[in-house]
Amino acid sequence: MEALRRTHTVIHLGIQAPDAKTLPVLVELDDPEHPKITVSVAKFARYLQREGVYSYDKLRKAVIAIGKLRDFYLCERGGEMLTPDGMKSLLEDFLFAIDHGTILNWRPASNHDYLQTRSAVFEYVKFLLDNPSVDWPTHELRFIAACRDAWQNATHAEKSLLFHTKKRGRKKARGRKRIVTGLRHYKPFPPDLVVPLIEHTKNIRDKLLFSLMAFGGRRLSEMLHLFVGDVEARGLSVGVVLRHPSQSPMKWTSATGATVKGSRVEYLRNMFQLLPRTEHGAQPSAAGWKGMKFDDEARMSSEVYFIREVESYLLTLHRAYLHEVRSKVPRRPHPYYFVALDGEPLTIRAVEKQFSLACRRLEKKYGVSLEGYGPHSLRHYYGFYCADVLRADLLLIQKWMGHAQPSSTAVYAHISPETAAKALADAQIQAKLDGRVSITPEEREAIAQSFAGQSIEPIPEAWRLDSTRFGMLDTRNLQRPLR
Template identity: 55%
Template sequence: MLSFDGAHIVIHLAIEAPDAKTLPVLVELDERGLPTMSLSVAMYARYLQREGARSYETLRKYVTAIGKLKDYYTLVCGSKPIEAREIGRLLEDFLHAYDHGTVLGWAPSSQNEYVLCRSAVVEYVKFVMDNGDAIWPTREIRFIEDCRVSWSGSQHAEKSLLFHTKKRLRKKTGGRKKALTGLRQYKPFPQKYLQLLLDETKNPRDRLLFSTLAFGGRRISEVLNAFTHDVFTDKEMLHFVLAHPVQSLMEWTNLSGATLRGTRKEYLKKQFGLLPRTDHGAERSALGWKGIKFDDEAALKSETYFIRNADKELVPLYREYLHEVRQRLPRRPHPYYWVNEDGEPLTLKAAAKQFDLARKRVEKKFGVSLKGYGLHSLRHYYGFYCVDVLKADLLMVQKWMGHAQISSTAVYAHISPETARDELAAAEGRKAVGAQAQGVLPSALQRHGTTALGDIDTKRLTRKMR
């Protein structure tokens, strides 16, 4: 698998490792014009992968950023001899060029892109400096040495390499501002078309999956990581447990009948010889996992909270999928709940394809346009339904959706145009009722006469005085 960016190529190399299946590596051209893998970048990427502190996608972006540094070194600085003072400014000049897009047709980078590129370059240089005893290929020795000189030659190097970020963060210095092209909003799947989408989804597996996303409010990656024992019924109610795909604790029985305890990663390795899907790298079976707020932080598990009575309504569909559909499929050595037609774990691409097919059937049958809605719009539907329709407290919605930060939940507090119109009509109605109630009193006064009312009040006051 390849990804092209500039003059270099990032290849996802299949590897045999206990913790990964692929590794992003940088391929460049040597003096003879032949493609050659960068050993230093490969060692750096593998080091980060073993550390496990960054996702595979972040590793790919790191390798791409170092590829841009090598492009700058080769194509911009390599056409003429590099003076000592220019070598000293190599890293800062590169970051400035990457930030502002001044060379090689680069577009100006965003704040996040710049910070990621700077982190990749700084950590790469530190890595090669810490591995000074490594034997690098001849073609990389000069580049690595110039990076070392540039780092060492900068006074307070790490602080110096932050100057672009600092300039951006000073709001009054006239820094570059991102042009606004419209109000950024989360796009929930339209409520009036949701049931039509489910009706046009004939496969019980897909209908159950889409319903779980829409009425359970979880991310597709969280749902597809589920094991078979995570989904069950109790007292005619559907339960869907979310657990961390790597670190969550569990208990199981092995082939010899012994009861074992450990993490899900250990369970997959000992029982099936598999890695968690978060460690599949660039393979199609790979899944991500975004940090969530668990109900049980010790076991790293959480319940799924269904809306619209879905925990009861989905029980027949759950049984149809588990006892009829899955029984006809080939059995494979894995514990995953959602599977393809071949019995292998359901991939994100396959789920998205089935959603697009159902969406297009709704468009064709009812003459509407649902372009731009994806699987994640079902989760947004859940969030807006809880806030916009149920008027639920944001702290409760945060728990239901598993947001680690309340700021992520706050985006659903956006008032929809429909709700704004309904609230305005209700306010007008209350005003009309209030005005009518005020109008009753004057008409009654006119019938009884002000003098009579005054006499009544006088007599009442006289009795109170006595």
């Protein structure tokens, strides 16, 4: 297959800014021996970053989209000054090519990617129009002029084909169907292997983290934003509260002994000279934060709700982690709960590696394939358990999982075909018991006996622990180094 044709690359440039650590920039490779940063795109990206509307990942995708527009202009249009008609169709033809993947070996874009590309390109062109007096570098002037003229020459823009894609924001009755692959399919971690996964995890930190995700149903990135004070013992159970990584209010004692009230971003800056992990850009320490429905909107906090009565087990892991693991790693100036061997905040990449190693152990022991599963599949397991086993209401599952919209919960709250078939059979039996369907006395007696003795499979007995021992925890694992 022929390689993709492009005249650029995207790199992450380290910057010194009060609100960010890196910035995605477009590097022109027209002359590979003398690459140049596209200043207009860098300024545009920094403008979006300061505004705080785009996440870093969306910002990176916006820069990639502008790079594709530049490829289209140079490779398909030859980079020459175009006629007015050519200018008018530049953006339209580019969007058509993105949509259908007809040139430069592009693949047809999904609706989501298409709309992101369209939005990024339009915002970039508007940024250029709003800054007409900027003295741009000479090597960018032709491309900038082409973008400006393409927009200005698209007369009657609301009726132009340039805006034909507005209908893509609504559900289309007809059109091309996309093939969805990977974990975008509904894919919970196999329910019968969740406990073995935790039991075969080699250190306490990862046992605790995987347990919180599987039985608490929250995202990995949310777990990595936890401060030490967000996890606490509550009698014989453990309590975990998620708080917005930058805006959630808090109170702390300053170096001078004064009590200070402020937000988390102020706490991190004043006490540790740190930015929230959402602002670490392309650095390994970065962790995202998706919108969630808070239990307490004023404090921007959300309780973690646990299934399978594992709170006492989690409390044991929490204590073991603090006393046997975290107290032995080097102390670093940060408040984060989960740390690596060097004491620095635990990274997403490190968790994914440990999860993969645990999966390989299960594959070797049980002869199964866990290819394609990631830590996020534990969150899917939580949604599956709540819907398929507990048969909980969708609005309750939404609250437990912290989704802002019920439509997001519906992706996770999957009902297995076996449960659906049994529910239908039970509904028919119930109709007979209620007298809505005719039934004989013999059938009624048989039905009553069939319902006797049903129960949900309990958690392992070894997990029901008292505070004086660590139960299933292998003491040899306490000495294993964190990876």
